[in-house]
Amino acid sequence: MKVKQISIFLENRAGRLDTVAKLLGENEINIRALSLADTSDFGILRLIVDKPDRATEVLKYYNFTLSQTDVVAVEVPDTPGGLASVLDVLSNAKVNVEYMYAFVEKATEKAALVFRFDDVDAAIEVLKKGGITVLANEDVLKL
Amino acid sequence: MNALATTSSQIRSPEVECLPAAAMRELQYERLRRQVDIAWKKLPYYRAKMEAAGIAPGDIRCLEDCRLLPLTLKDDLRDTYPYGAFAVPLKEVVRLHASTGTTGKPTVVGYTRGDMENWTEVVARFLVAGGLTDDDIVQIAFGYGLFTGGFGLHYGCERVGATVIPASSGNTEKQLMLMQDLGTTALVCTPTYAVFLGESLQREGLELADLKLRYGFFGGEFWTDAIRAKIESLLGITATDNYGLSEVVGPGVSGECLQQNGLHVSEDHFLFEIVDPETLEPLPDGEVGEVIITPLTKEAIPVIRYRTRDITRIIPGECACGRTTRRMQKVTGRTDDMLIVRGVNIFPSQVEEVLLQFQDTAPHYQLICTRQGAMDQLEVQVEASEKLFSDQMKRMTQLRDELQERLKNALGLKVKLTLVEPGSMVRFQGKAKRVVDQRVF
Numbered sequence: 001m002k003v004k005q006i007s008i009f010l011e012n013r014a015g016r017l018d019t020v021a022k023l024l025g026e027n028e029i030n031i032r033a034l035s036l037a038d039t040s041d042f043g044i045l046r047l048i049v050d051k052p053d054r055a056t057e058v059l060k061y062y063n064f065t066l067s068q069t070d071v072v073a074v075e076v077p078d079t080p081g082g083l084a085s086v087l088d089v090l091s092n093a094k095v096n097v098e099y100m101y102a103f104v105e106k107a108t109e110k111a112a113l114v115f116r117f118d119d120v121d122a123a124i125e126v127l128k129k130g131g132i133t134v135l136a137n138e139d140v141l142k143l
Numbered sequence: 144m145n146a147l148a149t150t151s152s153q154i155r156s157p158e159v160e161c162l163p164a165a166a167m168r169e170l171q172y173e174r175l176r177r178q179v180d181i182a183w184k185k186l187p188y189y190r191a192k193m194e195a196a197g198i199a200p201g202d203i204r205c206l207e208d209c210r211l212l213p214l215t216l217k218d219d220l221r222d223t224y225p226y227g228a229f230a231v232p233l234k235e236v237v238r239l240h241a242s243t244g245t246t247g248k249p250t251v252v253g254y255t256r257g258d259m260e261n262w263t264e265v266v267a268r269f270l271v272a273g274g275l276t277d278d279d280i281v282q283i284a285f286g287y288g289l290f291t292g293g294f295g296l297h298y299g300c301e302r303v304g305a306t307v308i309p310a311s312s313g314n315t316e317k318q319l320m321l322m323q324d325l326g327t328t329a330l331v332c333t334p335t336y337a338v339f340l341g342e343s344l345q346r347e348g349l350e351l352a353d354l355k356l357r358y359g360f361f362g363g364e365f366w367t368d369a370i371r372a373k374i375e376s377l378l379g380i381t382a383t384d385n386y387g388l389s390e391v392v393g394p395g396v397s398g399e400c401l402q403q404n405g406l407h408v409s410e411d412h413f414l415f416e417i418v419d420p421e422t423l424e425p426l427p428d429g430e431v432g433e434v435i436i437t438p439l440t441k442e443a444i445p446v447i448r449y450r451t452r453d454i455t456r457i458i459p460g461e462c463a464c465g466r467t468t469r470r471m472q473k474v475t476g477r478t479d480d481m482l483i484v485r486g487v488n489i490f491p492s493q494v495e496e497v498l499l500q501f502q503d504t505a506p507h508y509q510l511i512c513t514r515q516g517a518m519d520q521l522e523v524q525v526e527a528s529e530k531l532f533s534d535q536m537k538r539m540t541q542l543r544d545e546l547q548e549r550l551k552n553a554l555g556l557k558v559k560l561t562l563v564e565p566g567s568m569v570r571f572q573g574k575a576k577r578v579v580d581q582r583v584f
Contacts, residue, residue, distance in 0.1 A: 007534030009527040011564050037536040063566045065527045
């Protein structure tokens with residue numbers, strides 16, 4: 001039920017994001033979702049890719065600082081209030097969301113979101129009890 | 144140069160400052176023998192060094208034999224922290240000061256009444272040589288505290304009989320106000336701060352005619368004749384350099400006369416040797432090397448052959464001022480990687496010590512010093528290693544802020560901390576350089 005996310009430390013200067021994107025492209029690794037958090041000096045790039053272990057190997061070879069983290073992918077109806085229905089379940093159970101972002105959009109009635117929790121297992125329990133569809137790794141790759 | 148200033152000044156202690164060279168060497172030898180005797184009897188750490196080198200006090204039969212004596216390193220003084228290098232009971236010590244250590248603990252130095260008298264006198268000596276008289280109103284913009292600069296200059300100025308304004312460091316607006324309202328005629332601070340004050344003066348639209356400044360006495364940092372020219376034109380003064388380090392006394396080891404051609408060493412109190420920093424072999428006058436200093440009259444902490452790490456040379460020949468004491472050139476650099484930023488001594492090892500509090504092996508780091516306007520800035524770059532890295536931004540910014548705060552506390556100076564990607568630092572022959580000094584002196 002958990003999905004592997006790769007987080008990469010990037011200096012906030014021209015061409016760094018481009019370098020990562022190129023390396024992944026050259027190695028036929030497909031980006032399914034991404035988010036970038038940044039300060040004036042540095043940023044953290046978070047990626048969901050189809051081959052996380054391969055991506056880790058490639059980026060380490062080029063001396064990037066990175067980590068793998070377990071995150072949760074959740075399916076939500078692509079209608080107004082869709083996101084709120086998931087967040088309600090979480091806030092009622094007092095589960096704190098560290099950060100979240102959306103999957104690259106496809107033409108379907110469903111949208112998919114990535115959530116980062118401190119306690120992943122507890123969060124998955126809460127989501128399931130709340131009737132929310134938690135996507136398995138295979139589902140994510142099919143998106 | 145100010146029209147009022149002349150190139151000659153009083154000589155405070157002609158009986159020693161104008162002593163013929165042979166008589167000075169004789170005096171130095173006699174005092175060296177006494178210091179070695181004290182070290183042998185009262186300083187276990189130094190006696191152990193002498194014994195390890197197979198040297199006893201009786202082996203020192205002439206002044207040149209000083210080279211047989213083991214060197215004292217900054218680490219020796221650190222290892223004896225706080226009082227292990229003291230040769231007298233604390234009851235006889237009337238003052239303590241401290242300087243930055245290469246790691247967390249500072250180097251503590253102490254002064255007996257006799258030390259205070261000698262220190263005050265050597266400071267007064269260079270002040271008089273640089274033009275100060277009892278008619279002057281002198282503003283001291285050195286920090287007052289553990290740093291020897293503030294109090295050292297304060298006592299020396301009082302000894303000359305000048306009117307002292309203990310303004311201490313910082314608060315530029317107030318400095319300028321005091322300078323104008325109280326009619327300051329002489330300024331004491333770091334050369335960097337003198338430039339900053341001069342530029343602030345211009346910004347405020349003050350004319351030199353509004354001020355009464357005549358002389359400036361600057362130290363605590365390396366500076367060049369180009370900076371001197373700038374200070375002299377900005378402030379309308381005659382600027383002289385003075386040199387010293389707390390391990391041997393503080394300011395007062397040497398200072399320029401109005402000839403502005405080298406710093407006269409107070410040779411009756413300090414024995415100077417210039418050595419090759421690699422081989423530690425002595426170098427003749429005129430050749431550039433590292434200064435080794437033996438204080439000849441220190442009572443509380445008699446240090447023998449202190450390795451200063453400062454690079455300079457002895458200027459051959461006699462000075463036109465009439466003093467016979469040898470002159471050292473302005474210090475041009477260091478044989479270690481110590482940086483001086485805004486008068487504060489910074490060792491890369493201090494940064495390393497802070498980083499080791501975060502993980503077992505220190506990540507790569509680099510100190511980058513730049514000059515923005517007249518003020519020096521220190522940036523510490525730290526590689527975001529996997530141990531430091533987190534996918535959560537709040538943890539990363541917390542880490543950066545905490546590192547920045549701990550470095551500020553450890554170094555006593557505000558620093559900018561930047562997290563960088565591995566491999567992005569400037570490397571030198573494949574090795575990461577710990578210090579990159581981009582300032583132009």
